[in-house]
Amino acid sequence: MTTALAVPPARFTDLLAAEWIKLRSLRSTYWALGSSALALVAFNANAARADYTNYPHYNEPIHRDFVYWALRDAFTQGAALMLVLAAASIGAIAVVGEYATGLIRTTFTAVPDRRALMTAKVAVVTAVMTGYGAVVAGASYAITQAILDGRGQGVPIGHPGAWRVVAASALLAPVSALVGMGVGAVVRHSATTMVLTTVVLLLLPSFVTERYHWTACVKNALPLNAWVRLVDVGYGTHPFTIARRYPTTVGGSWVVFAVWAGVAAVLAVVVVDRRDV
Numbered sequence: 001m002t003t004a005l006a007v008p009p010a011r012f013t014d015l016l017a018a019e020w021i022k023l024r025s026l027r028s029t030y031w032a033l034g035s036s037a038l039a040l041v042a043f044n045a046n047a048a049r050a051d052y053t054n055y056p057h058y059n060e061p062i063h064r065d066f067v068y069w070a071l072r073d074a075f076t077q078g079a080a081l082m083l084v085l086a087a088a089s090i091g092a093i094a095v096v097g098e099y100a101t102g103l104i105r106t107t108f109t110a111v112p113d114r115r116a117l118m119t120a121k122v123a124v125v126t127a128v129m130t131g132y133g134a135v136v137a138g139a140s141y142a143i144t145q146a147i148l149d150g151r152g153q154g155v156p157i158g159h160p161g162a163w164r165v166v167a168a169s170a171l172l173a174p175v176s177a178l179v180g181m182g183v184g185a186v187v188r189h190s191a192t193t194m195v196l197t198t199v200v201l202l203l204l205p206s207f208v209t210e211r212y213h214w215t216a217c218v219k220n221a222l223p224l225n226a227w228v229r230l231v232d233v234g235y236g237t238h239p240f241t242i243a244r245r246y247p248t249t250v251g252g253s254w255v256v257f258a259v260w261a262g263v264a265a266v267l268a269v270v271v272v273d274r275r276d277v
Contacts, residue, residue, distance in 0.1 A: 010111055015120035018111075023094065023124060033132055036086035040079045041139050048073040048144035055151045068234045070148050070155045071162060074141045075169040080227055081202060083136065083169070084176045087129055088197045091177030094125050095184035095268065096193050118185075118269040125181060126174045126265070133173030137166045161233030164250070168230035168257075175223050175261045176201060182264035185271045216246035226256035 010018075023029055051073055055066075062069065098104040111117045141162070145154035155162055179201060184193045201223060208219040219225050229235060230253045 010113075010116075012116060012120060015111065015117055016124060019117075019121045019124040023128060026097075028093075029090070032086065032090055033128075036082065037132065037136050037139075040082055040086075040136050041143060043079045043082065044073065044076055044140040045143050045147060047076045047078075048147040052147050052150055055153065065234075066153050067155050067159065070145065070153055071159075071165050071231070071233050073144045073148065074155075074162070074165050075137060075231060077228070079140070080169065080172060080224065083133070083172055084201050084224060085198065087133070087173040087176035088180035088201055089194060090129065091125055091180030092184040092190070092193045092197060093180075094121060094177075095181050095272075096188060096190050099188045100190055114273045115269055118272045122178065122181065122265045122268060125177055126261075129174040129177040130170065133170035136173070137169035140169070141166050165231045165233070168227050168253075171257055172223065172227050175257050175264075178261045178264040178268070179223070182267040182271075185268040210245060213246055220246070220248040220252070221256055223256060223260050226253035229253040 048070075051069055055063075058066075098107060107117065108114060141157065145156075148154040157163060157166070180193070180197050183197045183200070187193045187196060205219060205222045205224045208215055208222070210216040210219055220229070226248075229248050230250060235247070
């Protein structure tokens with residue numbers, strides 16, 4: 001009579017390594033990260049090139065306060081929308097992809113501790129997307145300011161507010177990816193996940209008005225609007241900024257980032273842990 005040997009539970013470092021192998025073994029991951037990074041940097045560089053070309057034709061008020069425009073070129077709103085969509089897609093695929101292929105059953109058989117497994121998946125996606133965001137935001141800042149230096153208008157990274165522009169743009173990537181993971185864990189269907197994620201992260205901010213206090217609070221509590229507040233170094237004081245009836249704060253915007261990321265991560269872990277395959 002033979003007795004089965006007890007298999008020791010996987011260490012958390014083993015789970016991290018396994019999730020990292022899963023993510024990097026997909027060719028689509030490299031294509032998604034590489035192509036979107038190049039597109040984002042090129043998009044921001046083109047905005048800086050346009051300001052470089054048009055600078056001689058700008059009026060005196062713009063020349064006097066051009067630092068505001070230079071920091072806007074460092075990471076444009078159009079690039080932020082693209083970043084949100086790309087990062088949320090990668091985060092969603094990290095969860096939904098295994099459900100779509102049926103690999104999730106094998107994964108749960110090998111690692112019955114779903115909570116530890118999902119925590120490792122969240123940690124790996126967060127780390128990868130934070131690095132991705134840092135590379136994109138840092139490269140965009142360096143290239144755009146180098147272009148504007150041709151007019152003597154590049155802003156050094158030590159300028160007040162410059163680091164905040166880079167940090168907020170970099171962290172927008174992991175926040176969006178975690179939201180994609182959270183929605184993916186709940187929905188578990190690729191197309192529906194992407195539609196809902198797009199609605200929450202990109203469309204909802206456009207439909208919520210700032211006319212009333214409670215709607216303004218809702219709008220300010222959305223990740224994209226928090227990013228807008230963080231990168232707007234002239235918020236509420238610069239003559240070119242939009243006067244807001246119910247303004248928000250830098251600290252509050254960082255809290256919005258943290259809350260969305262934390263809630264989405266917990267949602268992904270808890271939902272997968274409590275639901276059947």
